[in-house]
Amino acid sequence: MTSYLKRCIELIKMFLSAKTTATLTRRDNMTNFRRVSPKCPKCSGNQTYDILPQLPNELEDEIYLEELFYNGVSIGNTTYHCRTCNYTWKKYKGRKPYRDIKRIYCGIGGYPGPYYNVEINVDKRQVKHKTSLPEVNDIKIVGNLVTDKEIQWLLSQLYKCDLLNWAEEYFKPVLDGTSWNVRIEYSSYCEIKTGSNFFPEKWDEFTEAVSKISSGDFG
Ligand SMILES: [Zn+2]
Structure with a gap:
């Protein structure tokens, strides 16, 4: 508080x-x-x-x-x-910067859960989905491999959401609401975007894409 x-x-x-x-x-x-x-x-x-x-x-x-x-x-x-x-x-123009993304980590949740975390390893085509309910100490992790075509689809969805040009922080003062974060890793640096009860314009499209590629809930 x-x-x-x-x-x-x-x-x-x-x-x-x-x-x-x-x-x-x-x-x-x-x-x-x-x-x-x-x-x-x-x-x-x-x-x-x-x-x-x-x-x-x-x-x-x-x-x-x-x-x-x-x-x-x-x-x-x-x-x-x-x-x-x-x-x-x-900051970023066109689709090209999306091809340099190596890994994406994103999370969303609000007290008392569930909290969802998704890790996408673009190079290895690995996707990990985690659901946690800390109150009852329940964590479920599901990992799967995706195809090159699926990764290309994801990157094109992220481009449509203008993910790389999202602001660094989105904020609206609401108590006990929803917090989220996205970490985008390139080969030598990373960018982090966070939010609390306030979301980028294309947030729904983003969560749909993450949910689809990870075959799990997100949002
Ligand atoms: Zn100028």
Whole structure:
């Protein structure tokens, strides 16, 4: 509970600072950046920032922060914008980055369970599905091998869900709700996306694909 409240306060602070950034950007006198965002791929400029989809393009005094926050927020790694040349882009483009994925781990659940975890080893074509009910100490693991065609189908579903361009964190303040995480591993780095009671746009399509490839419940 304490960590939950701490997280709420932390997110409100991040959200406020993002809002300030957006406001200053409109006035074109931004001096501080909220976070380090990548170089612009068009002009190589460093004056770039994250766009938060939940921030409406409205005048400062028309933005109701509390209302936005309680409707859910997502932070980081969504869409970037360059102030120098006005270019807007996403971190990953096209299907190619999906071919570099080595492993995917994902989990979802809420107290008191069940919790579902799925591990997909793209290289070895292995899929592991775990269902756990910690309250009664019940864990069930089922592993299976899938075909190359099935893996290709999965990757194309993930592309349709725009998985790699999901934000780093999705959050809505609800007590005892559902938490989820996705870890995407490449050969030398990984990316983690997490959420609590708030989900990316194509979340249902994602859980359907994971459920199908693992032949188990997910979501
Ligand atoms: Zn630029």
